[in-house]
Amino acid sequence: MADAPPIEVRGLAKRYGEILAVDDVDLTINPGDVFGYLGPNGAGKTTSLRMMLGLIRPTAGEVRLFGRNPQVSVKALNGVAGFVEAPTFYPYLSGRANLELYAAFDGGDGAGKIDEVLETVDLRDRAKDKVKGYSHGMRQRLGIASALLRRPRLLLLDEPTTGLDPAGMRDMRELVRDLGRRGITVLLSSHLMPEVEELCNRVAIIRSGRVAYEGSLEELRARAGISYRLRTIDDVLARRICERQPGIEVIDDAMPAGLLFKAPSEDVVAALSLALAGAGAPILELTPRQASLEEVFLQLTEGGPPAAEVEARPDEIEAAA
Amino acid sequence: MSPILTVYRWELRKLRAQKRTYLGLGAAAAVPIIFVVAVVTGGGHPNEVAFGRYVHDTGLAIPLVMLLFGSIWLFPLITALVAGDIVASEDRNATLKMILTRSVERHQVFAGKLLATATYAVLAIAIAGVVATGAGVLASGFNPVTTLSGTVVSAPRGLLLVGASLLVYLLPILAIACIGLLLSTVFRNSGAAIVGTLMFSLLLQLLAILPGLGDLHPYLLSTQFTAWQGLLRTPTDWDPILRSLWVCTVYGAPALIAAGLVFLRRDVAES
Numbered sequence: 001m002a003d004a005p006p007i008e009v010r011g012l013a014k015r016y017g018e019i020l021a022v023d024d025v026d027l028t029i030n031p032g033d034v035f036g037y038l039g040p041n042g043a044g045k046t047t048s049l050r051m052m053l054g055l056i057r058p059t060a061g062e063v064r065l066f067g068r069n070p071q072v073s074v075k076a077l078n079g080v081a082g083f084v085e086a087p088t089f090y091p092y093l094s095g096r097a098n099l100e101l102y103a104a105f106d107g108g109d110g111a112g113k114i115d116e117v118l119e120t121v122d123l124r125d126r127a128k129d130k131v132k133g134y135s136h137g138m139r140q141r142l143g144i145a146s147a148l149l150r151r152p153r154l155l156l157l158d159e160p161t162t163g164l165d166p167a168g169m170r171d172m173r174e175l176v177r178d179l180g181r182r183g184i185t186v187l188l189s190s191h192l193m194p195e196v197e198e199l200c201n202r203v204a205i206i207r208s209g210r211v212a213y214e215g216s217l218e219e220l221r222a223r224a225g226i227s228y229r230l231r232t233i234d235d236v237l238a239r240r241i242c243e244r245q246p247g248i249e250v251i252d253d254a255m256p257a258g259l260l261f262k263a264p265s266e267d268v269v270a271a272l273s274l275a276l277a278g279a280g281a282p283i284l285e286l287t288p289r290q291a292s293l294e295e296v297f298l299q300l301t302e303g304g305p306p307a308a309e310v311e312a313r314p315d316e317i318e319a320a321a
Numbered sequence: 322m323s324p325i326l327t328v329y330r331w332e333l334r335k336l337r338a339q340k341r342t343y344l345g346l347g348a349a350a351a352v353p354i355i356f357v358v359a360v361v362t363g364g365g366h367p368n369e370v371a372f373g374r375y376v377h378d379t380g381l382a383i384p385l386v387m388l389l390f391g392s393i394w395l396f397p398l399i400t401a402l403v404a405g406d407i408v409a410s411e412d413r414n415a416t417l418k419m420i421l422t423r424s425v426e427r428h429q430v431f432a433g434k435l436l437a438t439a440t441y442a443v444l445a446i447a448i449a450g451v452v453a454t455g456a457g458v459l460a461s462g463f464n465p466v467t468t469l470s471g472t473v474v475s476a477p478r479g480l481l482l483v484g485a486s487l488l489v490y491l492l493p494i495l496a497i498a499c500i501g502l503l504l505s506t507v508f509r510n511s512g513a514a515i516v517g518t519l520m521f522s523l524l525l526q527l528l529a530i531l532p533g534l535g536d537l538h539p540y541l542l543s544t545q546f547t548a549w550q551g552l553l554r555t556p557t558d559w560d561p562i563l564r565s566l567w568v569c570t571v572y573g574a575p576a577l578i579a580a581g582l583v584f585l586r587r588d589v590a591e592s
Contacts, residue, residue, distance in 0.1 A: 089416065
């Protein structure tokens with residue numbers, strides 16, 4: 001038990017009628033990991049977290065937290081804290097009273113830490129106010145505070161930056177980073193690759209309830225590979241030549257101008273450039289580019305769209321801010 | 322402190338912070354006062370109910386008449402206000418997922434909620450009884466009571482009988498609390514659970530007045546609201562009280578067990 005990993009998930013599945021929300025998920029999260037659990041909305045992240053916290057019963061498989069099964073007893077949650085979806089509180093009680101309640105439900109040991117955790121999440125000045133007057137960001141921070149009361153060795157956070165303004169997202173990420181630095185193992189569920197890239201050392205990408213990738217971010221980057229952007233004076237002709245050229249794989253020809261292709265080596269690219277020139281489609285642009293993790297994420301979760309088609313989404317803009 | 326007592330203590334604190342608690346307890350206090358004012362200013366007797374004819378002779382008749390009037394919908398509604406909300410409010414506030422990921426087991430949370438619900442119900446009846454007795458004594462005096470057998474008992478003994486009647490009256494109230502708790506757990510919606518509990522109570526009273534169902538009367542929950550009258554007979558008639566004890570158990574215990582099972586087994590997926 002002492003050496004058991006913070007989270008060990010084997011064959012985890014959850015079915016709601018015809019819908020398989022989580023399908024045969026295996027995960028191992030090691031001590032000290034800040035682990036990104038990444039997937040688009042509806043991929044099964046929250047359902048997985050609910051099962052990890054013992055809130056819902058798996059249809060199949062098992063979760064072990066430090067070697068203990070949370071379906072058997074809440075004792076398995078000793079040293080574990082977190083929240084699924086947004087953290088929630090009793091709106092008619094103050095922030096402090098809510099924390100007192102959660103500390104009491106933890107056995108009372110956390111009561112002496114309330115001031116400290118309020119300080120950590122910068123809510124000490126508003127602690128006496130009723131939670132119904134709190135902003136979304138304040139509730140998120142109060143959620144972190146309630147989790148820290150348990151002196152967790154493992155923290156499960158479900159999209160903690162969702163709904164926050166750019167400053168709130170920045171502060172929340174800094175908080176998560178700080179918790180990771182303190183040695184707390186963190187499972188961070190998110191649908192934002194930039195967020196996971198910024199905070200996590202390992203990642204699992206989940207698609208339609210199944211794990212499409214689990215490993216380090218470095219391995220994921222290596223998997224991304226290089227693509228080439230090509231623009232010629234006759235893109236229609238260029239595409240026909242690319243399709244005939246050995247080793248060339250056109251991955252996007254729907255761009256406003258030019259196309260995107262993959263090649264196994266630079267020799268193949270050189271051969272293509274000669275073929276294009278010879279066929280009367282001189283090159284205007286040929287640019288190698290490393291696929292971003294965001295693009296890899298989209299390819300893994302949607303089966304596609306390749307690099308050039310990826311446009312900045314509002315949440316990316318927020319994340320970048 | 323044991324986890325159940327911790328949950329219980331916090332359930333009480335949560336109840337103290339909610340308006341519905343004061344609405345229920347306030348109604349339990351206000352209705353007897355309104356009744357006494359109406360009796361004093363109107364000067365009439367509610368002759369159609371037991372002890373109605375004595376409301377001007379002794380203040381101790383007032384709480385007894387109140388128990389009869391209150392059983393129609395007032396006390397079931399006051400009980401349902403909290404019993405129907407105590408689990409459903411966790412769904413409304415989406416807080417179940419938070420408290421169930423702390424260090425208390427589900428059965429301990431449920432037990433704490435049950436104790437808090439019962440405490441509130443007892444308090445509501447106690448407030449109604451104390452206020453009705455106090456207001457009644459102020460209006461009509463602390464005088465001897467004529468029992469249903471026609472014998473007269475002294476005022477202090479009458480007061481004891483009023484207290485004992487309130488205790489017996491709690492049996493169907495607690496059974497209704499169990500049904501409210503079940504509906505609160507199953508519906509996960511306060512409004513539906515409160516209305517459902519009240520409708521259930523009213524439905525049983527409707528059955529009581531339907532012709533041809535006389536054999537059923539002793540076993541209806543609504544009938545148990547008059548079981549305390551056995552105490553106001555000479556000698557004491559224990560039969561309706563003992564019947565009330567098991568009939569209320571028959572109504573309340575399965576509801577409570579079902580509520581507990583649903584609460585223990587439910588997936589906390591939406592909240």
